[in-house]
Amino acid sequence: MGIHLKSSLLVLFFGLTVSSARAQGSLVRYVKRVLNDTSSAATSKLLIFPTAGFAPETSVEIGIRTFSLFYAKKDTVVNRLSEIVLYTFVTFRGQFGALLENAAYTNKNRYFFLGKARYQQFPLLYYGIGPSTSSGNPVLVNSNYVQIRQRILRQVKNNWYAGVEADFQNIGSVSFETENKPNFDLPLGHEGSTTMGLGAAVVYDDRKNVLNVRKGGFLETGILWYRPGFGSDFKYRSVVLDSRLFRPLGRPNRVLALQLAGTFMTGDIPFNNLGLIGGESLMRGYYLGRYRDKNVLAGQAEVRWLPFGFSRRWGATVFAGLGTVSPTVRSFQVDQVRWAAGGGVRFLFFQKKDVFLRADLGLTREGTGFYISLGEAF
Template sequence: MRVLLLLLNVVLSCHFANAQDSWFKRFVKKTISDTASAGQSSFRVYPTLGYSPETSFEGGLSALLIFQAKKDSLNRLSEIQAFSFFTLEAQYGIWLDNAIYGDKDKWFILGRTRFQRFPLLYYGIGPETPEKDPALIDANYLLLRQRVLRKVRPNLFVGPEVDYQQLYNTHFNQPDNHQYEKPLGADGTRNLGLGAAVVYDNRHNVLNVRKGFFGEVSYLRYAPAFGSKTDFQAVSVDIRSSHPTSARNVLAWQVYGNFNSGDVPFNQLALMGGEMIMRGYYYGRYRDKNMVAAQLEHRWLPFGFSKRIGAVAFAGAAMVAPKINAFDTRYVRPSGGIGIRYLLFPKKDIFLRLDMGLTKDGPGFYLFTGEAF
């Protein structure tokens, strides 16, 4: 299970300590300060350090740019996040996520980019797979996904979507005491999907939603005519809602569904786990053509006794199936956990999150800027 840990205790101790200034303390103060006035952009870079059995020690940098179109504080908060890593096993990668709103919400550009050389653990396909001894697929992975959406009514956006995914330089390493049948795409795959998305979004702060609703339905078609190696289609449904229960407390929930048909490569099946939903499971621990998932989270942002420190408690459940009519409640997988929050940008109401997800497979740790959903 991949673990990402910021030197959060160092940051906090430097912030509250009364020791004489040093270059590191000045760097930390600059990182966690928030002096930008309303409407002004903010940019921060901070280090990360982690360890996992698959990668050994890893280090890197995270960066966050937040801004409002035309520096107008009445416009929604846009964000661009970047995360890079390098491990002692010579694995590396860079992630980039964007949620950009135009002036008066005329345009909404929502997407993510991934490039990495990183091991992919493979436990097989289906709702019931071996509990240990996964295969290890070492490969280069590239993902480019963007939605360019136009506002058609207040909070309602419609537009095209493109998704390009490529897996290359692959090596499928079988465990010593178990043999997996090679899945579709294990020797490399390249697929381009074209489609459209409909989004309803009345959130003002994407990274920390105090109150608001987000709903998305998207469709993508991957075909040899587009340059894809396989022919399949994918439908995704994502519904999120946040409700303030007091001035500092928020109750949020999410329902997510991913439904695929056709010849779907193993890396583009519906994948359970990761940093956003079903925290605690390795991303792809369970995979199949279809998945439904839900999660509930309570946030204390921040605690009443602190100006910067908060916490969350969350729980979720999900299941995968080869067909929509084959979902079986016997294979519902639960997860839950807790997390701490640190108010990184007080004037923008943006928190740094460190979550610990718990499942039967053990704990998983996640550090990112902004909430999971």
């Protein structure tokens, strides 16, 4: 597919033109204040900055990212770092998208709110369903898409949490551009769909800083039932597994990060709700949705230098991953496993909160992907 910039490229430091000298001076002071932030870890931070980027499905996009980082009661000893991120953008094609993500803890980490809400109105590339789909000549799908997924978890004992979760998804105004593919088989849900799932989740989490874990572990297992009685057009079940382990490698600034993730579904599932491979977090280098099916199994390993021993703010990472999809659990095949690998650079963005800005280049047998964001991929 060639190089695609799936995440927004931050232009806080480069290429931003401001008409008035006063605005330029204000921007310079703002950049210096952000880069040299030495406020205490307990201080809540709200950062707003412009972004620009490019993706094959959206063309050039410009937007605004807003980050809120805070500790409940400003207690950095007991409480964990919470984050709320809002990203909104428009493209040169007149498209629009917005994404709100939250990983927030209450005082003494009693409650954990983990979720996301997004709206997007732009086309996506659809390669088909299954592990053997071709990378050439994908179909362009236009739609309006809304998703709200939230977990409300209560601390049960020590680092164990349990609670409820809900997932609402709606896709409308769907059109597949298949003029040059007269024999194309339209997937389930091609006319649009609404799905609503309710379920439960169990989470183990002893991470102190979810944006940059030095040592700890995370395990989530959840199950969702989608039923017409809940307002869903389709009936199916989804089980999610996400396990992560972080360990220092000899020195505090060198970390080994491991992740194993899976999605396992049964029933009638619309194409937009299927498990996906690719994107800026898992299997970096593949287009998000390059492979999709009812079942997904993927893992990755990453070595991080945060920062280098000879630098106070610059670091790097190398990573590699394996993943595949299949229609059933029993049909997973070794020869259908895909690989992704790469590396990236890091810059210590919030010095007291130990949060890095990352830029990653993912390599696959089909091309490369470039990603820039705040916080680690997992």
